[in-house]
Amino acid sequence: MKTTLLTVLATAAAFPVQADTVSIDPAALPGKTVYDAATLTPLALSSAGSPAVVLLDVAAGQVVPPHATESGLRLLTVLSGDMSWGDGDTVDPAAEQVYPAGSFLILPPGEMHWLAARSDAVRLQLVVLDDETPVPAIAELLK
Numbered sequence: 001m002k003t004t005l006l007t008v009l010a011t012a013a014a015f016p017v018q019a020d021t022v023s024i025d026p027a028a029l030p031g032k033t034v035y036d037a038a039t040l041t042p043l044a045l046s047s048a049g050s051p052a053v054v055l056l057d058v059a060a061g062q063v064v065p066p067h068a069t070e071s072g073l074r075l076l077t078v079l080s081g082d083m084s085w086g087d088g089d090t091v092d093p094a095a096e097q098v099y100p101a102g103s104f105l106i107l108p109p110g111e112m113h114w115l116a117a118r119s120d121a122v123r124l125q126l127v128v129l130d131d132e133t134p135v136p137a138i139a140e141l142l143k
Contacts, residue, residue, distance in 0.1 A: 003054040008070075010042055038060040046130055058117040063091060066114040072130040073142075074107040079098050093118075106134070108142055118140035 006016075024082040026083045028101070031041035037058060050071060058064060058081075066089045078099050085105070086096040099105065107113060117123070133139070 031057075035064045035067065036063045043125075046128070048130075050128070050130075052128050052130075054126050055079075055126075056126060058115065058122045058124075060117050060119065062119050064114055066091060066112050066140075068110050068112045070109050072109055072128045073134060074109075075127040075129065076105040076107060077125045078105075078135045079102040079123040079125055081117055083115055083122045083124065084118050085111050085113065087111065091116075106138060106142065113128040 007024045026041055029043075031039040034056075039057045040051070041055040041057070042051040042053070043055060044051075046052040046135070064138050066086075078101050080101050082101075083099045084093070084096045085099055086092060088095075091114050093116075098118075134142070
């Protein structure tokens, strides 16, 4: 019993409990301009120190040019605005899809894509999965 109590006390000391929820003001966090069109604000880092969860803010009228990233499967959630999205290496407004706030997208690594905020500002949350595996239903969609 003493060992168990000591283990519980040691664990509690090593991992203090946060009593209250903490609200984060993204405007108070450091961000950086990317692609001369958007602001990337890291929220969490991977064990390797690369961004694992970020906010991406695109001002109205801006276009993030075609690009691809190799760092893991990306899960994107449109938090606000109507995001115009296109796959491929050429911006083609006639071929873009519009995703409103609440939309959820999955982007495999290495896929060329671009996005735009045509009528209003857009905010995305991106989660990068480097080593994690998506659930089977999502893995099936990626085939």
